[in-house]
Amino acid sequence: MxxxxxxxxxxxxxxxxxxxxxxxxxxxxxxxxxxxxxxxxxxxxxxxxxxxxxxxxxxxxxxxxxxxxxxxxxxxxxxxxxxxxxxxxxxxxxxxxxxxxxxxxxxxxxxxxxxxxxxxxxxxxxxxxxxxxxxxxxxxxxxxxxxxxxxxxxxxxxxxxxxxxxxxxSIESMLMFALIFMWTPPHFWALALFVKSDYGNAGIPMLTETHGRDTTRNHILIYTLLLVPVAVGLGFTSIGGPFYTAAAVLMNAWFLKGAYDIWRRTDADCDADKHRVEINVFKISLYYLFAHFGALLIEAVLRLYGVGGW
Known part of the structure; x- marks a missing residue:
C-alpha cells in the first residue's frame, strides 16, 4: 500500500x-x-x-x-x-x-x-x-x-x-453462500468490460487487462451457466418453494440471456454502442441477488401461514 x-x-x-x-x-x-x-x-x-x-x-x-x-x-x-x-x-x-x-x-x-x-x-x-x-x-x-x-x-x-x-x-446456508460466490464474477466482469481503462490505469490485473475482452466474455458466460443450477437448486431445499423457484427460473433466464448477448459481441460492437449491452447486464446483476433473497424471505413468510414450501 x-x-x-x-x-x-x-x-x-x-x-x-x-x-x-x-x-x-x-x-x-x-x-x-x-x-x-x-x-x-x-x-x-x-x-x-x-x-x-x-x-x-x-x-x-x-x-x-x-x-x-x-x-x-x-x-x-x-x-x-x-x-x-x-x-x-x-x-x-x-x-x-x-x-x-x-x-x-x-x-x-x-x-x-x-x-x-x-x-x-x-x-x-x-x-x-x-x-x-x-x-x-x-x-x-x-x-x-x-x-x-x-x-x-x-x-x-x-x-x-x-x-x-x-x-x-447447513446445506441451505452453504447454497446461499454459493449463490453469491458464483454471481460475483459475472457481476464484476460485466462492470470491468466498460470501465476497462480504469483498472488498467491503476495496475489491477483484472481479467479484461490480462487476457482481453474475448476471454472475459467467455468467463462471464461460463460462470453464469454454473450459477444457474446453484440458484435454482436452492429452491428445492427446506428454505425454498414454488415462489422462490419460479423467481429463480425467471431471473436466471434473464441473466443468462444477458451473458449470452455479451458472449456474442465483438470489440467493434462494444465501441459502436458504448457498451450498452454490458451496462444493461451489470444492471440486471444488481437486481439478481435482491430478487433471489427477497423470494427466500417471501417463502419464509408463506411458511408461517402454512402455505410455503413444497
Missing part, C-alpha cells in the same frame, strides 16, 4: 466522510442477505438479539470497507470510479481509516460472540480478514482471478445470519 497520489487533508472531515469509508452501498447488500439468512433459518431468534447480530454484521462489513479503502488508497486515486473516495480526495487520512477499521472490527466480532455464539463470531472475523487481507492485500493486485476468490468475502453474510440462529452451518 502506498499513499502516493493521495491528497493531503486540508480540512476537518465530516461524519458523512467517515460514513463513506464504510462503503454503505455494499453494506446494504450485506445487511439484507445476512438478515434473510437469519430469518429463513429454522430456529427463531429473539428480535433484540437479531437486531444486535445484524448491527454487528453491518459494522463488520463497514470495518472491512474502511480497511480496504486504507490499503487501496493509492490505486483509488488513479481510477475515475474511486478518485472521489474519502482518502484519495484528502477528506480522511489513511491512518484514520486504518484505526476506524481495526476498532470497528474488534467491536463487531466481540459483541457478536457475546450476543450470539462463537460460530457466528468466527465467521464474521474470518470474513473481515478474508476481505481485508486475502483479497485486498494479496489477490487484488496479484491475479486476474482476484474477483473469483475474493468474492467469497461477500458471500459469507447469509451464512453468518444462519449461524446466529442455529449455531452452525
Amino acid at each position: 502506498s499513499d502516493l497520489s493521495v491528497s493531503e487533508n486540508t480540512y476537518e472531515a465530516s461524519m458523512g466522510d467517515y460514513f463513506a469509508l464504510l462503503k454503505p452501498r455494499v453494506m446494504s447488500l450485506v445487511v439484507f442477505t445476512a438478515l434473510v439468512g437469519l430469518l429463513v433459518a429454522p430456529v427463531p431468534v429473539h428480535p433484540f438479539i437479531g437486531f444486535v447480530a445484524i448491527l454487528c454484521i453491518a459494522v463488520g462489513a463497514g470495518a472491512s470497507g474502511a480497511l480496504n479503502m486504507w490499503w487501496d488508497a493509492d490505486i483509488d486515486a488513479k481510477m475515475k470510479r474511486t478518485i472521489g473516495r474519502p482518502i484519495p480526495s484528502g477528506r480522511v487520512q489513511p491512518g484514520e481509516a486504518l484505526g476506524i477499521g481495526l476498532a470497528l472490527s474488534g467491536f463487531a466480532v466481540v459483541l457478536l460472540a457475546l450476543a450470539t455464539n462463537f460460530v457466528a463470531a468466527f465467521l464474521l472475523a474470518f470474513t473481515i480478514v478474508f476481505y481485508a487481507v486475502v483479497y485486498s492485500m494479496w489477490l487484488k493486485r496479484a491475479t486476474p482471478q482476484n474477483i473469483v476468490i475474493g468474492g467469497a468475502a461477500g458471500a459469507f453474510p447469509p451464512m453468518i445470519g444462519w449461524a446466529v440462529a442455529t449455531g452452525g452451518v
Whole structure:
C-alpha cells in the first residue's frame, strides 16, 4: 500500500466522510442477505438479539470497507470510479481509516460472540480478514482471478445470519453462500468490460487487462451457466418453494440471456454502442441477488401461514 497520489487533508472531515469509508452501498447488500439468512433459518431468534447480530454484521462489513479503502488508497486515486473516495480526495487520512477499521472490527466480532455464539463470531472475523487481507492485500493486485476468490468475502453474510440462529452451518446456508460466490464474477466482469481503462490505469490485473475482452466474455458466460443450477437448486431445499423457484427460473433466464448477448459481441460492437449491452447486464446483476433473497424471505413468510414450501 502506498499513499502516493493521495491528497493531503486540508480540512476537518465530516461524519458523512467517515460514513463513506464504510462503503454503505455494499453494506446494504450485506445487511439484507445476512438478515434473510437469519430469518429463513429454522430456529427463531429473539428480535433484540437479531437486531444486535445484524448491527454487528453491518459494522463488520463497514470495518472491512474502511480497511480496504486504507490499503487501496493509492490505486483509488488513479481510477475515475474511486478518485472521489474519502482518502484519495484528502477528506480522511489513511491512518484514520486504518484505526476506524481495526476498532470497528474488534467491536463487531466481540459483541457478536457475546450476543450470539462463537460460530457466528468466527465467521464474521474470518470474513473481515478474508476481505481485508486475502483479497485486498494479496489477490487484488496479484491475479486476474482476484474477483473469483475474493468474492467469497461477500458471500459469507447469509451464512453468518444462519449461524446466529442455529449455531452452525447447513446445506441451505452453504447454497446461499454459493449463490453469491458464483454471481460475483459475472457481476464484476460485466462492470470491468466498460470501465476497462480504469483498472488498467491503476495496475489491477483484472481479467479484461490480462487476457482481453474475448476471454472475459467467455468467463462471464461460463460462470453464469454454473450459477444457474446453484440458484435454482436452492429452491428445492427446506428454505425454498414454488415462489422462490419460479423467481429463480425467471431471473436466471434473464441473466443468462444477458451473458449470452455479451458472449456474442465483438470489440467493434462494444465501441459502436458504448457498451450498452454490458451496462444493461451489470444492471440486471444488481437486481439478481435482491430478487433471489427477497423470494427466500417471501417463502419464509408463506411458511408461517402454512402455505410455503413444497
